[in-house]
Amino acid sequence: MKAARFPLPTGRLLRFAGAHAVLLVGAAFMLLPFIWMLLTAIRAPDEILTGGLNPIPRSFHAVENFSAALQQAPLLRFMVNGVIICGGILIIQLIVAIPAAYALAKLRFPGRGLLFAAVIGGLCIPIQVPALPIYLALAEFGLLDSYFAMMVPFFLSVFAIFLFRQTFRGFPDEILQAARVDGLGEFEILWRIVVPSALPAIAAFSIFSIVAHWNDLYWPMIVIQRMDYAPPPLGMLFFANSETGASYGVLMAGATIITAPLVLVFLLARRRFVQGITMTGIK
């Protein structure tokens, strides 16, 4: 319950109205591109070309625009690529990072300090830094234009290691000791006891990872030339440049299709998203 606060109701009313006024203007700015995108996607070409401000389309042209968008570029293919890439990256990131994070958090072994220092250092290095040498290596082995090329730089997420290490550190040592006394091996302890307790952190990281790689353009732009492998952003780039016949209706329909999956997931799992952001705090 929010407490009723003084001073007088008129002051409160004024503040309430002021806050909403500012927020609504801001929200309109944030939502305008989405609204205009949807409106344009269902407009007829002649109406778009007159450049009117009329928000309500005069004729309903959605079917034509969306089917044209799907015909001109393999948009669904881009989505499937996106799912494959994000899924592949996430699974390997988790498989690699979870044991490493557990070892860094709870086990003593030689080189632990050094490895942790390297992880911390790795946090400051974005993909654009190792991109050039990795590109050269992939080219050398003829691996460009493949799912593998798109995923490989992201197999190791130092951020995942860091985040999971912080989470695992909070796990009580007594429980681990008890499990060891009960005869469980370290791998079983990790898998059956520690991981289930860290599910919120894992979910948060998963959201972070999926959003980042679904939306990433830089790396796919470098290693992918053939459209068959393009993830959604790169596909969108191809699509925007290809001859859409200056038909903005079709372009907006395409943009709607590309943005829809993440936006829908966000609308369905808003709480998780927000938690994920606050927990990871890194974009």
Add this chain to the structure above:
Amino acid sequence: MTTLALAPAVGRVPRRSRPVREWLAGTLFVVPATMLLLAIILAPLLCLLILSLTDYEIGAMQIRWLGLGNFEKALSDPVFRRAMGNTLLYVALVLPGGVILGLLVALLVHGRTRSRAFYEVAYFLPVTATLIAMAAVWQFLLHPKLGPVNGLLKAAGFPEMAFISEPSLLIPTLAVIGLWNLIGFNMILFLAGLTAIPRDLYDAAEIDGAGGPIDRFLTVTWPQLAPTTMFVAVTTSITAFKVFDTVAVLTRGRDGSEVLLYAIYLEGFQYFKIGYSAALTVIFLAFMLAFSVFQAFQLDRRVHY
């Protein structure tokens, strides 16, 4: 060891004592991560540093050692200097805007109860939306003839603005789109910071007479948010410094919109001047490290309690 001494009593002798077991498990657990760390971060980093000192180009017959030649060239290269200047201008626009607007929105949203979910969604939507697709939408919104923004300007009696063709307007336009993309993210971080402020402090401020909005902000909110603000400022700087997607869609780095990452991309992956691009990447890395060091330094000296 106690384990060893006690073990026979329970009728089971562990094969190894605990430190050795731990030692083995720990090493085993970090093998994949360590190998990947070497393969996709450390080795490329080393390669990058070496390449940046050479004139390597794909297809070139021989490689020459240039020492710091690439860096000297960069400093006198007008394209690079424009890219650097534009990037810094972009950061200078997005950083204060992103922090102040993110904080403002968070403060206003924090007080809402029933409408909070709506505003959270509205402001956060641009963060989740694929920026490339939305950049195409912005391109259309800002279209001189067909876009509603110029339509509105004309209706209000202003002249038509060439947002994405007039060179001097490019960076500000990109910055507005960057802010649009970023504010929701910062808002969420600030909201988390606001939620963590103990309610007691606001009560105490009210009792002490500092209950007005400005007093509350200066006495409690702002000092309590200082660590969050620092964090938001650094992440915003890093994000802004990495501006690339909108440039790739809207302008393809044409006159007036050269930015650092796009320059690196062009030199390395379009012109294949690997050595030179590597040198630019090293400069980029230096900025990233500077931001991170600054943040680590700040994190060290926060915390009041």
Add this chain to the structure above:
Amino acid sequence: MEHSLELAQISKAFGKTGVLSEIDLAVQPGEFLSLVGPSGCGKSTLLRIISGLERQDAGQVRIAGRTVDALSPRARNIAMVFQNYALYPHMSAAENIALPLMVDRLSLFERLPLIRHLSPRRKRIEAAISGEIGKVAEALQIEPLLARKPGQLSGGQRQRVALARAMVRQPSLFLMDEPLSNLDAQLRVHMRDELTDLHRRLGATFIYVTHDQIEAMTMSTRIAMLDGGRLAQIGSPADLYERPASLTVARFIGSPAINVLPARLDPQGHVILGTLPTGLVVPDGMAGPVSLGLRPEHIRLHAACDRAMPMATLRRSEHHGADRLLHLDLAEDRQTGLIVRIPQDETGQFQPGETYGIGFAPEKAHLFDASGLRMATRTVPARIGAAA
């Protein structure tokens, strides 16, 4: 004389849950009134309503004869000490203490960063304020701590700084919300002492919320006990201990807790424990079940019982310094445990496992009806265990 604080018919609900209903309370100047009760009884909400941090749904608050319902906390001339002290972590102790005075005497512009340097009178006012801080700090012996930030202070030191911040405004009313609950046991006893001392020196009115009945008993001039949002009883510590108005009050006050034995009234109004008359009579009482409350120190155990009295078996005997607590089980009803307090030197007579007769002086017993309210009694000669 004007009341320092007067509450009339205060009610409050959060949504559909009623928290307080129709609280009436009047506090004399200079009183130390404790608001006690189990958690969730509404005592903190009541304090927040007095302070103005929360607003009542119905009823009136008057402070020093003035109705303050429309006033902000600042205008009510009160000070409050919070459970977690609520010191501003980024300000030094001195700045924390100064804040209420700064807000009082400087305008908003004179307090804004940078702009404040434009004010010609600011320096003079700040000098006066720091003089007053010095006096308060001296009174609480925290002068060496003034430059430190709350993070560099121990719990007890923070407590004193919070008190200083409250004192510096010289309010007519001090409100304290469980201020000792975050201190360790030893420090708590010490601070209890200091607070009572401070109350005597200042002569101000204290309203003190606590869930710890020992704090309330040792410090207050009067105690108001809340139960389920209602005022269960108000009176001196001795009143509450010796004449609890209800079973809830009787159980809450006193440690170890009062023994409650099931009993009944016969049609003549005699209180019967088991099958035996107790010597207690309720004039024109209705026959039916009642509860008999006996403080641990008011029960006497008899080794040789020459006549009918309830029997109990000694289960355990605990050393408590000067006293000893005996835990017994009633013979006919093993569910009901009984605690008896005896002086240490009488210990030798009682052995665990043995069975003893239970006796008490009827005038020391408390009787409660089926709804838990106190019943008026008188005594008649036929008494359990008294003839021995």
